[in-house]
Amino acid sequence: MTDIPLTHVLILSSLLFTIGFVGVVVRKNTLFMLMSLEVMLNAVGVAFIGAGSVWQEADGQIMFILILTLAAAEVAVGLALLIRMQRRYRTLDIDVLSKMKG
Amino acid sequence: MNLLASLPLYPLLSFLVLISFGKRLSWAVSSWLSVGSMGLSALCSLWLFAQLSTGEVNVITSHLWQWFSIGSAEVNVSFYLDALSAVMILVVTGVGFLIHLFAAIYMKSDENFTRFMAYMNLFIVAMLVLVLADNLVLLYLGWEGVGLCSFLLIGFWYQEKSNVLAARKAFIVTRIGDTAMAIGLFLLFKSLSSLNIVEINQLAQTSDAFSMSLASNEASDAYWAALLLLGGAVGKSAQLPLQTWLPDAMAGPTPVSALIHAATMVTAGVYLIARMNGVFIMAPEVMTYVAWLGAITLLLAGVAALAQTDIKRVLAYSTMSQIGYMMLALGAGAWSAGVFHLTTHAFFKALLFLTAGAVILALHHQQSLFKMGGLLKKLPFESALFLIGLACLVALPGTSGFFSKEAIIASLWSSPTAGESLWWCAILGALLTSIYSCRLFFLAFLGEQRFPKDLVISDHLETNHLLRGALVVLALLSLFGGLFSVDLSTVLPVNNESELSPDWLHAVAIITPFIGIAFSWFYFKRYHSKGITSLAESQSSWVVFCRNGLGFDVIYQLLLVKPYCFIAQVNRRDLFDQLIMLSAWYVGIWRDVLSVSQNGRLRWFAGTFGLSLIGLILVVIL
Numbered sequence: 001m002t003d004i005p006l007t008h009v010l011i012l013s014s015l016l017f018t019i020g021f022v023g024v025v026v027r028k029n030t031l032f033m034l035m036s037l038e039v040m041l042n043a044v045g046v047a048f049i050g051a052g053s054v055w056q057e058a059d060g061q062i063m064f065i066l067i068l069t070l071a072a073a074e075v076a077v078g079l080a081l082l083i084r085m086q087r088r089y090r091t092l093d094i095d096v097l098s099k100m101k102g
Numbered sequence: 103m104n105l106l107a108s109l110p111l112y113p114l115l116s117f118l119v120l121i122s123f124g125k126r127l128s129w130a131v132s133s134w135l136s137v138g139s140m141g142l143s144a145l146c147s148l149w150l151f152a153q154l155s156t157g158e159v160n161v162i163t164s165h166l167w168q169w170f171s172i173g174s175a176e177v178n179v180s181f182y183l184d185a186l187s188a189v190m191i192l193v194v195t196g197v198g199f200l201i202h203l204f205a206a207i208y209m210k211s212d213e214n215f216t217r218f219m220a221y222m223n224l225f226i227v228a229m230l231v232l233v234l235a236d237n238l239v240l241l242y243l244g245w246e247g248v249g250l251c252s253f254l255l256i257g258f259w260y261q262e263k264s265n266v267l268a269a270r271k272a273f274i275v276t277r278i279g280d281t282a283m284a285i286g287l288f289l290l291f292k293s294l295s296s297l298n299i300v301e302i303n304q305l306a307q308t309s310d311a312f313s314m315s316l317a318s319n320e321a322s323d324a325y326w327a328a329l330l331l332l333g334g335a336v337g338k339s340a341q342l343p344l345q346t347w348l349p350d351a352m353a354g355p356t357p358v359s360a361l362i363h364a365a366t367m368v369t370a371g372v373y374l375i376a377r378m379n380g381v382f383i384m385a386p387e388v389m390t391y392v393a394w395l396g397a398i399t400l401l402l403a404g405v406a407a408l409a410q411t412d413i414k415r416v417l418a419y420s421t422m423s424q425i426g427y428m429m430l431a432l433g434a435g436a437w438s439a440g441v442f443h444l445t446t447h448a449f450f451k452a453l454l455f456l457t458a459g460a461v462i463l464a465l466h467h468q469q470s471l472f473k474m475g476g477l478l479k480k481l482p483f484e485s486a487l488f489l490i491g492l493a494c495l496v497a498l499p500g501t502s503g504f505f506s507k508e509a510i511i512a513s514l515w516s517s518p519t520a521g522e523s524l525w526w527c528a529i530l531g532a533l534l535t536s537i538y539s540c541r542l543f544f545l546a547f548l549g550e551q552r553f554p555k556d557l558v559i560s561d562h563l564e565t566n567h568l569l570r571g572a573l574v575v576l577a578l579l580s581l582f583g584g585l586f587s588v589d590l591s592t593v594l595p596v597n598n599e600s601e602l603s604p605d606w607l608h609a610v611a612i613i614t615p616f617i618g619i620a621f622s623w624f625y626f627k628r629y630h631s632k633g634i635t636s637l638a639e640s641q642s643s644w645v646v647f648c649r650n651g652l653g654f655d656v657i658y659q660l661l662l663v664k665p666y667c668f669i670a671q672v673n674r675r676d677l678f679d680q681l682i683m684l685s686a687w688y689v690g691i692w693r694d695v696l697s698v699s700q701n702g703r704l705r706w707f708a709g710t711f712g713l714s715l716i717g718l719i720l721v722v723i724l
Contacts, residue, residue, distance in 0.1 A: 024708050
């Protein structure tokens with residue numbers, strides 16, 4: 001197995017993270033925002049795995065399992081919220097929910 | 103806690119009770135409290151005075167606690183009683199007690215009776231602190247307290263605007279003097295590094311740096327300190343440049359006029375100068391100023407009193423003129439004569455004011471002299487008392503006023519700081535005093551009745567024996583108070599040079615009042631035949647000029663008040679305020695910027711959150 005340098009892993013991770021972040025910010029549809037959030041979480045996961053393999057430690061993989069469970073829980077809650085939102089407002093446009101205006 | 107410390111305590115306790123319970127107390131309870139506490143104080147001061155006059159001790163002191171200390175100098179809350187302050191506490195508590203007694207009956211029907219008595223008690227507390235203070239800071243505390251109570255009591259009937267304006271005027275005008283006095287205290291502390299009165303009086307005589315100026319053409323510290331203290335005294339005692347508040351202060355209830363503006367508070371300035379005699383002796387020029395100020399005030403006030411139509415304003419101007427006599431005595435170095443006149447003046451002026459109050463109340467709040475007349479038959483008792491008071495005021499031989507005023511006049515001729523011209527001023531003042539006193543008596547008590555014939559004399563006061571008792575005691579004190587002259591030689595310096603004066607001086611001084619009386623008798627007899635209306639309606643410019651207090655109010659209005667109000671108007675949006683508003687404006691801008699960012703959009707929040715995180719990381723890395 002050829003060694004992949006850590007820099008490459010990190011570049012990939014940050015690219016994925018940026019794509020996810022831009023997706024969260026520019027997308028109006030809440031479903032896509034949720035998906036972009038998943039991309040961001042996976043980007044972090046890639047960074048952990050990469051670091052774990054470089055230092056030959058199990059910690060990176062443990063962290064990834066933690067992130068995976070967290071993502072699953074988050075998706076469950078997020079999807080439930082999306083269903084409620086669709087029922088109530090008949091749309092998934094996040095800007096409709098701007099009642100937090102200070 | 104000895105007897106001396108408890109002296110101001112009784113009125114203070116009474117004040118606290120009265121002011122906390124207010125209208126819930128009945129008339130009987132509150133008057134027993136306030137008058138009773140004053141009676142206790144009066145008894146205590148009599149006891150203390152008796153202790154002093156046996157001659158075993160010269161000074162009684164009472165140290166309560168340390169107020170604060172500056173460097174090595176301590177400012178204590180402690181009281182100091184010597185012959186001078188003993189005389190003062192006797193006057194303050196004794197006359198104060200009688201006036202409280204009168205006030206309790208006079209103000210009985212007022213709805214804010216308890217508030218009135220509370221202020222009166224507080225006034226006595228402040229006055230006692232002023233008189234008993236052993237250092238100048240505590241004296242200043244009492245000084246300001248007295249000013250505060252004067253303000254509260256002049257404006258006691260605050261529903262009327264003129265009363266409020268009079269109160270404000272008194273407060274502001276005396277404040278000018280107080281500022282001068284405060285600066286004087288700083289100067290004394292700077293050059294003598296002590297604030298204790300006894301120490302200052304001793305140090306002033308021994309310290310060369312204080313009385314000598316560094317350069318020959320510069321005035322010494324003693325000169326400036328004495329001048330600044332004089333400024334304070336002038337404000338409180340209503341002397342020449344700052345006298346305008348006193349006639350207006352008659353807006354207050356009559357017992358207030360008697361207590362504050364005749365018997366006690368206005369004499370605080372005289373007391374201050376007598377107390378600080380060590381400083382004044384070191385500055386003979388200032389003593390001459392004191393004498394001249396007193397002389398000019400006594401003449402001007404006498405002239406102004408000649409044209410007044412309000413009975414209380416006549417008495418107010420006569421107060422100014424009598425305090426002018428005291429200042430004249432102090433300036434001439436006749437310290438004990440000045441203090442003696444202060445005492446007798448307190449007696450007879452309290453008597454005059456209280457009797458005037460009784461007359462005013464009997465005529466249903468009629469104060470105009472031209473609407474009185476013929477009161478001798480209607481109110482014989484009050485008329486007799488008033489006559490006694492006036493006799494003391496014009497210094498008829500035998501009365502207390504005679505002893506004190508003659509003592510002053512006799513000391514003037516050969517005094518190094520006064521002189522012959524001031525003696526003539528004093529004689530002229532005595533002549534004026536007798537003329538305006540006679541005018542007052544003739545207009546109010548003799549002649550025909552000029553109030554409506556069917557007016558029922560109010561018997562509100564007539565029947566009260568207690569009240570009459572108080573007035574009779576005051577009358578007796580005014581008549582015979584001159585016999586108990588107190589030996590002040592332990593406290594005040596004595597000059598023995600009056601033997602140099604020529605013999606005819608005494609004769610002139612004694613005859614002068616009689617000339618005045620005879621003159622006014624013939625003068626008013628003329629009007630008696632052709633009716634008083636021609637006198638009342640006299641609108642000649644001189645009379646109006648004198649009636650308005652010789653135009654001082656107009657000048658001050660034009661020279662000081664108007665420009666000040668103009669500047670205030672121009673600078674309405676204060677420059678310094680704008681500087682402070684700049685910081686408020688800066689904060690406001692940021693408030694706007696940040697509140698725009700709070701638009702409630704989740705994507706915006708997420709975006710800014712992410713971007714600022716990146717910014718933060720960049721800052722950490724770079």
